[in-house]
Amino acid sequence: MTAFVYQFLAFAYQVADVFAFLVLAAGGLAIIFGMMGIINMAHGEFITCGAYVTTALVRAGLPLPVGIVMGALFAGVLGIALERTIVRRFYNRPIDSLVVTWGVSLIATQGALLVLGSAWTSVGTPLGSIGFGDYSFALYRLVMLAVAIGVLVGLYLLFMKTRFGVHARATMQNPAMARALGVPTERIYAQTFGLGAALAGLAGGVYAPTLTLSPTMGTGFVVESFVTVVVGGADVLTGTAPASAVLAIIRAACTAAWGQVFGLIGLLVTVCIVIRVLPEGFSGWLMRRRA
Amino acid sequence: MAKLLETHGLTKRFGGVTVIDDLNFGVDEGTLHCLIGPNGAGKSTLFKLIVGRHSPTAGSIRFRGRELTHLSTAARIHAGISIKMQVPGIFPALPVAQNLTIALQHRLGRAETRREVERLLDFVGLAADATKPAGQLGHGQKQWLEIAMAISLRPTLLFLDEPTAGLSPDETFRTGEMVLALKRDGMTVLVVEHDMTFVRQIAESVTVLHFGRVFAEGTIDEIAANTAVQEIYLGSTGHAH
Amino acid sequence: MTLRDIPVLFNGPQTLGRGKLFWLGVAAVIVAAAIYPQYAERFAISNTAYFGVWVFMALGLGLIWGYGGMLSFGQTAFFGLAGYAYGVIAINLGAAHSYPFLALICALAIGTAFAAVLGYFMIYGGINGVFVGIVTLSVTLAFATFMNQTAGPQWRIGRARLNGYNGMTRIPSLSIDWLDGHRIRFEGATFYYLVLGLLVVTYLALRVLVNSRFGNVLVGTRENPERVELLGYDVRRYQLGAFTIGGFLASLSGALYTAWGNFIVPASMALPAAAMPIIWVAVGGREDLTATLVGSFVVLYVFQALTVVSQEYALVAIGALLVVTVLIAPGGYVIWAVDMASRLRRRAGPSPPLSDPALKARTQRG
């Protein structure tokens, strides 16, 4: 009986772990895609950026949480700069925005390798572990889950309770109308892109202690984040969160049953099926049910 | 005589909202019929049901006595229905003439298509703009181009959804003349319209739609004199044309 | 149909370039390409043929995306499937007789059939817009992930080991037994001529296609699918047709690539590889066949030249090139260059044959 409880706990932990990963990996991408229709191929590079900044600051002596926040802020500022200089020219051209952000991603990845050099020592995972029966888990993974939930709650409050949120939602639904009503859509776009980049930076910062730092590390998040955004649909709150939950269960179950390969393939197959059945993702489906 | 188009008990619900409610409605062959009604009366939804963009929750649509409900859009078009949507449905990047070529080519050869394109462009007054990308036309010209595309199919029944939306009074009048010319050629035309001046210019008979049902039917004068109609539509909305 | 109708087949509003001057230019390019191997060194010939191999996939994507308005992010799935199919069949049949040629035909059939099935699943399933890109990308990534783990001895089709991440090697080159028993091996200059011939045929055939009724409806679908449907066309059939032809061309690239390099790996279906055709087509120009053809070729050449010259700075330079191109020439640099040239000439003298308003509309849109 206790063995069963431990098994169940172990599975729940895996689901929670994948859930946190998907929410954090996809949040920034989902906001930028959902609000602005831009497919940000440089998403992974913002993650890398957050990870490097966090690591550099922690090695300079700052505590990890401060490093993570600074990493997110730094990525956010870079995001705003990128939006102001380049991305803003592509709002009506989603495919060109894909090409242009891909170009930026190439420059960033290889530039980082040339400038930052190859090998950085990681800062190590804090907090130690906790044991249940045969199993033991890193406590830090629970912190990640808490951060992921915190991000979702924070986004809910941001979009539902603040002036920025009202403006952002108005801009998303009808930019022309929002502009006519005096919403500074230009600024909203810049802020939204910055927010998306900052969330990516946050993911990088949070995961930095658990990964190996390399200029290409962001690519490890990209496939999963795209999958989550597609399954979720345009809205972060009604899309990314449930999509992450469902995908986490599918991936954890496939991985537990048949190994990592099928965890990954299961994810990709789910995408195809979801698009076929719910073309607008979870959020579109929920909207229609509500309508 | 059987109606060219008729609906029986047609109903369409979106979620909990009933947009078309047990509608019984018909159009006689060879007439020019106007469909009016306040915003949200279900006019555009009715169009979409008839061309198969939506499928009905209940009821049937018959065209020339034939049940349409289970046919694809393409099959309904082939049966002789043609439509001009509310928002100009043109191909903005393509030259004006090519817009019409696409419309015509499935029933005509190359040379005939070319002749027919010229004839239609003359009819809607766009002959001088044949090589311009359609997206660069003025708003009224776009409406006319789409009318040309719609009639190029030589339909038995032509739907026009707000053909004068956003047009100047002069353009509206010219549009009216085109519609009357089509009717003279024997086409049955069903127009959804807001602009009562335009309705007066063209219509023989008018149906008022309200909450997805037929509220009143008659000639334009009868409708104009109907106080109940004025209340729901003309009076209360302030559209006193 | 009379002789005078033939030019009509190749020209129309869907393709830039018409008139005697343009076609003389085309003829000159073909002649130049045909005598090129007489003067070029061995490496240059095979390198040019190698670029040519990729251009089929670019042209297919140009048809699907530029003309049909569906961005496929997974042309590499067809590329890879056909490549593997060629490898498996050619290894099993052996290099004797015309077997490799037979393998090529089978590989094309398999790749094309898969494109048709996938296209049917998507298009008749109502998937559109950016989601076409996502589904096709997922398919190619799932395929690559799957092939990566086929290194074990159990992954064997007949005599051919799939061989996982390392890929299949020692795949026979393309060859055919001519009627008199003379054997043609498509290697070096012979392979070059094969690619050149196929490119000319493909280019002309696609010109006929896009200027035909099919092409008209296809661009109409890109511009306004609802209107096309309301004109009585079954939009899905045209989209599926374009998608299948695009898949066929990607398969052709894949099978030829495999025959050329005697080699195919799962990485040719993974993310970086899948993004490449989009880059070629977007940078060159997607809404015109000639622009796609010339553009992809030049981009391939420039990327290679940059890599040779600037070594580890190459990716930075390539990235910058993409950003700059999309910023100043959103419709692709070929269309941009043609437009600039015609604008200059208009300033200098009478109106040029290439410039037309439709072209302008294309360069202005994204």
Next chain:
Amino acid sequence: MSMLRNLAIASAAGLMLGVSAAAALADDKPPLKIGLLEDHSGDIAIFTMPKVHGAHLAVDEINAAGGILGRKLEIIEYDPQFDNAKFQEFARRLIEKDGVQVIFGAATSASREAIRPIIDKDNALLFYAQQYEGGVCDGNMIGTGGVPEQQFSTLIPYMMEKYGKKVYVIAADYNFGQISTEWTRKLVTEAGGQILGAELIPLGVSQFGQTIQNIQKAKPDWLMTLVVGNAQSAFYEQAAAAGLHIPMGSSITIGLGFEHKRFKPPTMQGMHVVMNWFEEIDRPAAKAFVARWHAKYPNETYINDMGENEYSAIYMYKKLAEMAGSFDLDKIRAQIATGKACIDAPEGQICIDPKSQHASHQMTLLSVNADHSVKVEKVWPRVDPYWLGQIGCDLTKDDPKEQYTPSNLPSK
């Protein structure tokens, strides 16, 4: 943009400068061009850049000492960007356009398999200076890295004796990982041990929660880790954080991926590796080599085995050409057949085995301490690459140009 142009010009100028410097050194004979085909960018660039550095260091030294047979060496190099198609593209370019007859390069097995047919077809010579899964029997290739019989048949008996017979394997799900797993399975079962589980992980996967649980559930005595690449090396951090304290063995960590320099201690504690080279090897020749290297490349984090193998490969080429008195491949192979092609590499003496054309090595078993310092547990002065010869590959007689594995043996 102007910055980029400057970069491009600067690098082009640098290239020219290198070329003209080499040309100035050469007296009367033209320099001998050698091809170098290693990733400068992409996922594994941080491991392959030492190969580039090692090649340049060796060439500089050889040129300063007068070259080979009186000819200076000139490196022609391209960056294949971790792309197998580019490996092919540039291998052809090197041979057909630049006219090189010998190429040093390829890191992953896939890139090696991509260029091997090209090398074979043009009868050129490939030095594959890479620890790998073994089994390539090809007269046009000389392997100077470690192979499984050198790494596994030393490591596995040691681990089984010291820690126990129950083994769990995690490996990258591609040829290297799968073939290495085959080797582990074979050696463990032959020695009466038991494989409790073998988990294959797709390349690029960086999350190991489930894997860690599986290991905990199986309770092995020790763990064989054959994970590859940046993403997968996150396993060590995550395992340590989850409290999975278990002895580990590997053929690719530390010496290749210098994880003890990249992770915070004590992440790699309990790792055991057998390789022919570690930067920490305590031997005068090795110390001098490390000093020369860091003088030339002060920013190098760690000289990994790839770097040392590449360096030694160029010296091996020098030795072979000098023995043959020629750069001709047939004459060089005739010298290999004598079995006397040996050099004193930084790691110790290495000799080319005539049957397989792979190098013998002095193998060192290291373990990693809690503070990430390393301890030499055992040294095998000479381990020959015997397996290919044992299964019937004999390049002095026959050249099948095949890759064999324990499950794909030559048909007799």
